[in-house]
Amino acid sequence: MKITELSGVKEIARRADVSIATVDRVLHNRLGVAQKTKEKILNIIKEMDYKPNILAKRLASKRVYKFGILIPNDHNKAGYWKAPITGIESAYSEFGEFGVELSYYLFDKEDRKNFVEMYDVIFEQPVDGIILAPIFLKESMDFAIKCLENRVQYVFIETNIPAARALSYIGADLYQSGRVVGNICQYLLEEKDNVLVINIAKNVDSAEHLEKRYEGFKDFMLETFKKINITNISLESDNAEILNYELDKLLKKRDVRLIFVTNGRVHLVAEYIRKHKLKNVKLVGTIIPFRILNT
Amino acid sequence: MKITELSGVKEIARRADVSIATVDRVLHNRLGVAQKTKEKILNIIKEMDYKPNILAKRLASKRVYKFGILIPNDHNKAGYWKAPITGIESAYSEFGEFGVELSYYLFDKEDRKNFVEMYDVIFEQPVDGIILAPIFLKESMDFAIKCLENRVQYVFIETNIPAARALSYIGADLYQSGRVVGNICQYLLEEKDNVLVINIAKNVDSAEHLEKRYEGFKDFMLETFKKINITNISLESDNAEILNYELDKLLKKRDVRLIFVTNGRVHLVAEYIRKHKLKNVKLVGTIIPFRILNT
DNA sequence: CTGAAAGCGCTTACAG
DNA sequence: CTGAAAGCGCTTACAG
Structure with a gap:
């Protein structure tokens, strides 16, 4: 850069031989600039790789x-x-x-x-x-x-x-969060074990969100155990009856070693396990609250 | 605030009946201001709870x-x-x-x-x-x-x-990191188990740092198990002979259920465990690398 | 010890 | 369609 070069809008104005007000108009895409002038200025802006100074912008503008x-x-x-x-x-x-x-x-x-x-x-x-x-x-x-x-x-x-x-x-990266759960749970599992992943989402919408956590968990698991058996179900309500019904069905079918509930509703499954006095099934849930960092 | 009130240095100058240059001198604690003037200005600054505008500061100053x-x-x-x-x-x-x-x-x-x-x-x-x-x-x-x-x-x-x-x-909060390790390991342990925590720090200095991780681990453990037995040793070298010697001693004394190595040198202990074909001891280490966040 | 004035890089009426 | 000028809240020589 030459020492004589002005910076910013002033330099653009000088090169285009217009006033800085006109440069400003082009910069903000405002009306009332002749097409020719506009093009000339636009070219110079590109040529200079002009970056507005946000400090000056904020200082000069009264805009809130x-x-x-x-x-x-x-x-x-x-x-x-x-x-x-x-x-x-x-x-x-x-x-x-x-x-x-x-x-x-x-x-x-x-x-x-x-x-x-x-x-x-x-x-x-x-x-x-x-x-x-x-x-x-x-x-x-x-x-x-x-x-x-x-x-x-x-x-x-x-x-x-x-x-x-x-x-x-x-917010949290749910996929990575799921992988972390998988990473920790791997020590509780063996090849060919049966694992159950439950998404309990009161409104259908966040189900898609929870799905990400399941994906992370599953991917990690399959990278670690080739033959692990992962079943995933999504419940659209936190109704205990429905949950119990589903769990009855699923746990009867196979010997489930671990249940992963993809959010804080894990307590619902905990109650089921307590009531049925299940001893051989491990239960894992995920809660990531916001945290205030001390500064 | 009155609508007529100027802001910043100008207002201070107006109230003190001096120029803004003098205000600036006081603000930056520079020499060449009469004690009386200085005090007057200082009082006004306090009164106004004046906060300099860093945008304007940066814009005006050529300082790098x-x-x-x-x-x-x-x-x-x-x-x-x-x-x-x-x-x-x-x-x-x-x-x-x-x-x-x-x-x-x-x-x-x-x-x-x-x-x-x-x-x-x-x-x-x-x-x-x-x-x-x-x-x-x-x-x-x-x-x-x-x-x-x-x-x-x-x-x-x-x-x-x-x-x-x-x-x-x-950097990482090592105390919290230690608590997390404790939190995860609690499922591998029972009341009255023996746990060994090893700090391996090549230079004495980072030992103090690792100590924090041990503290977090220990605090969590003692909150969870009243009678758990935690032994902590710090080695000032990563020499395998010394480590083996220490481990021989420690593992002979009692039936250790879990070894927690407070940093990435956990592989040294892993080798010991492999060599001695130990089956009943769990090994945990901690590595928290920097991560590049995708933006 | 103190002040008047120019300037940082923009925006904003206002005038023509 | 375009420009001259004042101003944002500071800093920085320079003059006295």
């Missing part, structure tokens, strides 16, 4: 970015969402002064209609970005489309729906 | 911050330090344009003299902050003192020395 946060209220799972909220607030206290505003929209985890109501409310006000827990599959897909229509970026938290192509996903 | 990175070269442990370097480079590509410069100082992990040579070199040039792996205890303490003398901030990576009061520590 508004974020909506769409997560379950904590009425059922006491305190589960405390940690992410703490994290959001901590980030806010760091960046809030640079033009960020937060709005919370808490919905009832058991009520998909309420989820839809809440996300409709979000769009009543201008919003730039959204963090959401997409625990209802179909409704969340609809929501994603609405975000795209409104040019609003969205990020998933806790549950992921890869197909909905969020900007990013904050 | 220089960071030194003092970590082992990878000649022995192939690739172990690739991940943190990737992380550093990724952060650099994000922030480098805002005035950050990096210098690497790689030392020989087996040679504490080399570590000292390298850190002497660091101070030959101006430096603002240092990331280091303090794997040599005494030398790292000396280094910390040198940093304090030079008013240079330092951050530890991989190994922590709490007493050296670094700005922060990047």
Whole structure:
């Protein structure tokens, strides 16, 4: 770079022989620039590999970015969402002064209609970005489309729906989590053992999510034991009767050595095992709560 | 806040009836300000709970911050330090344009003299902050003192020395790691079992570090089993003869159910077990490599 | 010991 | 369709 070279918009303006206001218009794709001028400027931008200085941008702009946060209220799972909220607030206290505003929209985890109501409310006000827990599959897909229509970026938290192509996903890697479970359980098993993997998901939607954990577990197992026998079932309710019925059937058929429940509902199976006084079956569950890191 | 209130240095200057240059002098504790003026300004700053705008600061200042990175070269442990370097480079590509410069100082992990040579070199040039792996205890303490003398901030990576009061520590929480091992191993043990925990640290220094992992393991175990019997030994070399000698002694005395080696040198004990064809002892080790997150 | 002024790289009315 | 100018909240010579 020559020492005489101005940087940023000024240099672009100099090269294009226009004012920086015009450069700014092109940079933000605003109307009111002659096609020819626009092209010239665009070429120079490309030529220079121009990267705007975000510090200067933020300093000069009065614009406030508004974020909506769409997560379950904590009425059922006491305190589960405390940690992410703490994290959001901590980030806010760091960046809030640079033009960020937060709005919370808490919905009832058991009520998909309420989820839809809440996300409709979000769009009543201008919003730039959204963090959401997409625990209802179909409704969340609809929501994603609405975000795209409104040019609003969205990020998933806790549950992921890869197909909905969020900007990013904050939460556990369920596939890896399943592999870890497999890794630990390998010491409890032998070749040709029977293993039962149970997904218990109250709404159909998160079943797909839990499936990932099963995949990880299964892949690890099959890499370790060629002839292990893994049966996977998904229950769409946490009703004890149904669970008992299924377990009766499955455990009668074969000698199951290990049961892996892919989420925290493992206690339901624990009760079954206790009631039937089963001695030879090992039980494993998975719970990965959010954690507040000490800083 | 009144709408007429200016913000930042301007407002301070207005209230103190001085120029912003003088405010700046006080803010940076520079010489050449009358004691009275200084006090007045200091009071106003406190009153306003003034927080400088770091965006404006960085934009206005031409100052470049220089960071030194003092970590082992990878000649022995192939690739172990690739991940943190990737992380550093990724952060650099994000922030480098805002005035950050990096210098690497790689030392020989087996040679504490080399570590000292390298850190002497660091101070030959101006430096603002240092990331280091303090794997040599005494030398790292000396280094910390040198940093304090030079008013240079330092951050530890991989190994922590709490007493050296670094700005922060990047790495595994060894105490929690030990608890996790305990948590998993509880299913392999019963009340009154004998457990052996072995720290194998080539240099005395990291022994203290490994101790933390033992603490976590022990605490979890004692919370779970009241009468479990845990023996802990620390070896200062990875010499197989010495290890074998110690293991002979320890395993003769009592019926050991589980051996936990607090780092990756677990393979040394594995060899012993294989050679002696021990069947009833379980072996557990811990390796937590750095990982590159996919983004 | 203190202040006026230019500048960092952008954005934002406003004027033409 | 385009430009001159002020401003964001700081820092940095320079002058006195």
